[in-house]
Amino acid sequence: MKAIVIGATGATGKYLVQELIHDHQFEEVTVFVRRTSFAPHPQLKEVVVDFNQLEKYKASVSTDVAFSCLGTTLKDAGSKQAQWKVDYEYQYEFAKLCAAQNIKTFVLLSAVGASPTSSLFYSRMKGELEVAIQPFNFEKLLIFRPASLKRPQSNRLGEKVMTALVGGLNAVGLFKNYHVIHVNDLAKALINGAKKYDKGTHFIEVKTILKLFHEI
Template sequence: MKAIVIGGTGATGKELVAQLLEDSRFVAVTVLVRRPFFGQQAKLTEIVVDFERLNEYKVHIQGDVAFSCLGTTLKDAGGKDAQWRVDHDYQLEFAAIARASGVESFVLLSAFGANANSYFFYNKMKGKLEDNIKKLNFKQLVILHPGGIERPGSNRKGERVMMKLLNACNAIGLFKGYEPISTNRLAKAMIASYFKFKETLKVVILKEIKEISAYQH
């Protein structure tokens, strides 16, 4: 099988690419990146792209399954419009090109609370993306809804504080939907979900993410 990945240089994406390369079920992995990152590795094809002209790279967006874990923060993007461009527009265009190229399966890393009707910008953005990708009619669409994500070596002070608070709250049974999960386990769940869930549409909640992250082939 062949996999195509965007968002492969992020915390979860790096884990995902590494695991795909180690997985004998995948004979080729194509990663679309903004700048060179991975170097030469067996089975890996790294394509440097301009996400503003993604359609020009459609020849590379072909395979059995597409994985999307692209995303940025409001701070890093520099504003809501810029974040929407990355988190919604780029991923939707990638999905549309993949579908038009005959890719039948799509695995999307979304977020707990994603809802197109939400009053919260982030949740609304994620919900809109999900709704729009659903309209592409993939044969298999898997959407993962993790809570907090534990990124190893994170340099985001606010994120580190939030993870500590969530862990403390989880210990007394609060905010279980936001219980943190490591990028390693989340990447495992993304791959496992492709093989485990064959429904046309499957939304994978945190409990299931934790379960399938231990799924062995």
């Protein structure tokens, strides 16, 4: 199989790329990045792109599986409009391009609580994206909805506090629907899901994500 990834330099994306290039079932892994970011590897094809003009790179979108893991925080983006551009517009255009290039399997990294009717901007944005890409009729569409993510060497204080709090509650059997997941385990689950699921649209919640990475 061949795979393509956007969001490859993010917390989950970095692990996803490493897992893919060491997976014997994937002979080639293409990553769309803003700047050169990875060490050379015989299975890795790094394509520096302008995400505002993805159509220009359609020749590189010739794979079996696409992983869309692009995202930013409101703080890093600087505004809701800027965050929407990265989290919604770029991923929507990528999905549209993948559908046009007849990629069979599309894997979207969304978030727990995603809903187009949510009163929360982030959850509504994620939910609207989920709805928007479904008419592209991928043979297999996997929408992952993790909750708390454990990112190594994170410098986000709020994230560290929340992860520690939820992790403590998980340890005593509480908040299982918001179970803390290490980004490396999430990456494994994304790959395993792409391999194991049958045709159709699948929403993969926290409990199923936990089972998937244990099955690697």
